[in-house]
Amino acid sequence: MSGLIPLTMREIKKWYRNPTFFIVGLLQPLFWIALFGSAFDITRTAPQYSYYILQGAPNYITFIIGGIATTTALFTGMFAGMNIIWDRRLGPLGRFLASPIRRSSIVMSKVLGATVRIIVQIFILFLAALLIPSGLILPKNFNILDVLIIAVTVLLIGIFFASLFSAIAIRITRQETIMGIVNLVNLPLMFASYALFPKNLMAPWIGNIAQYNPVSWSAIIIRTIIINGKLSQAQWNTVLNNFVYLLLTTLFVVVITIILAEKEIRN
Amino acid sequence: MYSVETYNLTKIYSNGVKAVDKINLQINEGEIYGLLGPNGAGKTTTIKMLTTALKPTEGSAKVAGYDIVKESMKVRMNVGIVPQDLTADEDLTGMENLLMVSKFYNVPYGKAKENIDKLVKLVDLRDSINKLVGQYSGGMRRRLELIMGLVHNPRVLFLDEPTLGLDVQTRSLMWEYIRNIQQIENITIILTSHYLEEVDALSNRLSIINKGKIVVTGTPEELKKSIGGDIVVLTFKNGKEALQATDILKTYKASRITELSIKIKSSDFSKDSQTILGILKESNLEPLRIQVEKPSLDTVFLEYVGRSLPDEEGDSDSRKMMLMMRRLRK
Numbered sequence: 001m002s003g004l005i006p007l008t009m010r011e012i013k014k015w016y017r018n019p020t021f022f023i024v025g026l027l028q029p030l031f032w033i034a035l036f037g038s039a040f041d042i043t044r045t046a047p048q049y050s051y052y053i054l055q056g057a058p059n060y061i062t063f064i065i066g067g068i069a070t071t072t073a074l075f076t077g078m079f080a081g082m083n084i085i086w087d088r089r090l091g092p093l094g095r096f097l098a099s100p101i102r103r104s105s106i107v108m109s110k111v112l113g114a115t116v117r118i119i120v121q122i123f124i125l126f127l128a129a130l131l132i133p134s135g136l137i138l139p140k141n142f143n144i145l146d147v148l149i150i151a152v153t154v155l156l157i158g159i160f161f162a163s164l165f166s167a168i169a170i171r172i173t174r175q176e177t178i179m180g181i182v183n184l185v186n187l188p189l190m191f192a193s194y195a196l197f198p199k200n201l202m203a204p205w206i207g208n209i210a211q212y213n214p215v216s217w218s219a220i221i222i223r224t225i226i227i228n229g230k231l232s233q234a235q236w237n238t239v240l241n242n243f244v245y246l247l248l249t250t251l252f253v254v255v256i257t258i259i260l261a262e263k264e265i266r267n
Numbered sequence: 268m269y270s271v272e273t274y275n276l277t278k279i280y281s282n283g284v285k286a287v288d289k290i291n292l293q294i295n296e297g298e299i300y301g302l303l304g305p306n307g308a309g310k311t312t313t314i315k316m317l318t319t320a321l322k323p324t325e326g327s328a329k330v331a332g333y334d335i336v337k338e339s340m341k342v343r344m345n346v347g348i349v350p351q352d353l354t355a356d357e358d359l360t361g362m363e364n365l366l367m368v369s370k371f372y373n374v375p376y377g378k379a380k381e382n383i384d385k386l387v388k389l390v391d392l393r394d395s396i397n398k399l400v401g402q403y404s405g406g407m408r409r410r411l412e413l414i415m416g417l418v419h420n421p422r423v424l425f426l427d428e429p430t431l432g433l434d435v436q437t438r439s440l441m442w443e444y445i446r447n448i449q450q451i452e453n454i455t456i457i458l459t460s461h462y463l464e465e466v467d468a469l470s471n472r473l474s475i476i477n478k479g480k481i482v483v484t485g486t487p488e489e490l491k492k493s494i495g496g497d498i499v500v501l502t503f504k505n506g507k508e509a510l511q512a513t514d515i516l517k518t519y520k521a522s523r524i525t526e527l528s529i530k531i532k533s534s535d536f537s538k539d540s541q542t543i544l545g546i547l548k549e550s551n552l553e554p555l556r557i558q559v560e561k562p563s564l565d566t567v568f569l570e571y572v573g574r575s576l577p578d579e580e581g582d583s584d585s586r587k588m589m590l591m592m593r594r595l596r597k
Contacts, residue, residue, distance in 0.1 A: 006370035014358045095354035095415070098318055099371035100343035267320070 011113025
């Protein structure tokens with residue numbers, strides 16, 4: 001795996017050196033929080049239902065931050081796949097494939113690079129949500145363990161999406177193809193999930209589908225913790241279940257990506 | 268022991284195209300070996316197999332003593348590659364690219380730095396090595412590519428069309444660098460090219476490849492001598508005349524090379540011209556144009572491949588290159 005570290009360093013360098021890419025990546029979650037979070041200000045428009053709809057969250061931003069964090073991971077994860085195709089088209093992939101490094105390290109470096117970006121973006125997202133007026137309100141007994149669970153969840157969902165889109169990109173040679181696929185899967189992943197709306201606002205059929213969506217799992221974990229702080233036994237079970245689903249699915253996707261990369265990647 | 272040795276190396280692509288057909292090569296250590304052939308002759312496919320990027324369909328090969336299929340990782344550790352395409356990352360500096368590639372080969376930082384400094388000096392890139400590759404000129408990028416294949420002190424270096432699309436001046440400069448590298452590193456270099464002058468200027472020995480097969484092998488001098496005289500190309504008014512002339516000049520090994528022209532061989536055309544033109548005159552034939560080629564790699568090529576390397580091929584390549592560079596600059 002001697003290629004993994006230098007290639008991941010390359011990804012990170014390329015990210016922070018490209019000011020547009022860097023700033024856009026940071027602005028995007030802020031837009032989500034400032035625009036989407038404020039547009040659906042349910043506590044003002046329907047105060048009598050808000051406690052029920054928002055599952056006890058003091059405002060919509062607090063409710064939705066887990067969903068926005070997950071959506072951010074989804075969008076940034078796409079770039080991992082896109083960058084593989086760029087490397088193929090611009091030439092560096094040829095050099096990597098000719099080197100005595102594991103082929104999976106070429107793909108996994110994209111996954112790690114995107115995951116680092118996702119973690120930084122989500123950190124800034126939380127920071128901004130805390131700072132803006134009527135933004136994120138943390139529960140009283142929010143502690144370091146909660147932060148840790150949220151951090152690991154963000155890490156997993158980041159790896160999940162980066163890995164998924166990388167696996168898709170392994171045999172694709174055209175930018176347009178992956179863009180098409182990304183656009184196709186984005187909407188169902190985002191809207192057939194509990195990321196932006198609670199289940200009880202959704203049509204039953206989509207609400208039922210959404211429970212199998214990894215986007216939902218990650219959003220539920222973060223949301224349950226950030227709304228409640230100290231969890232009841234039932235809430236713990238929800239968090240734990242979703243966490244296990246997310247962990248296993250992520251591991252599965254990573255293993256598939258590594259196998260595909262070793263066997264299928266070529267110039 | 269040979270540095271590179273192939274036994275009936277063959278590659279048939281999944282679409283049925285036989286790109287390389289039973290190639291046997293024996294390349295000595297410390298040699299600059301040229302593979303010369305028109306586009307699509309199988310040069311790049313051969314290089315790709317020898318550098319383990321492609322698996323051979325049949326046959327086998329040893330590079331630096333290792334089998335290209337069974338010991339592919341060891342082959343990769345011991346060969347350097349300068350592919351036809353540019354491979355450096357534009358968003359990194361030249362130095363960062365070189366250090367990254369060094370890490371692929373587990374070269375410790377101190378040693379890598381020392382080696383890189385030496386190589387950078389060798390190709391005169393010292394002033395721009397800390398600039399982003401995106402700001403390099405075409406010639407600078409080629410020089411960087413050249414040394415990117417050398418950071419791990421390989422024993423065999425593969426150069427695939429190293430001067431494709433470069434202007435004449437930059438090209439001869441690249442030749443100088445390649446010669447210096449060969450001498451200083453005492454490395455085996457395998458060079459593919461469709462520029463005859465390039466192979467003539469650089470290689471100790473060469474093989475001409477056409478349609479996946481080796482047509483002839485030898486030193487440039489041997490090959491030129493093997494022609495045994497001048498090659499004369501006669502162009503006629505129409506195909507009928509050309510056909511007729513081919514028949515008449517059988518004793519001069521006449522053969523059609525295009526619709527209107529034939530080539531004949533003559534040990535010394537300045538003496539034979541009267542006789543040959545006389546024979547033609549008897550049949551009322553008069554060539555529109557007579558070209559005499561003194562033995563050169565051009566004539567060798569003409570003789571063994573049956574046609575010359577068309578000039579426009581080089582031009583379309585440089586156009587392709589320019590387009591690619593433009594795409595890269597975007």
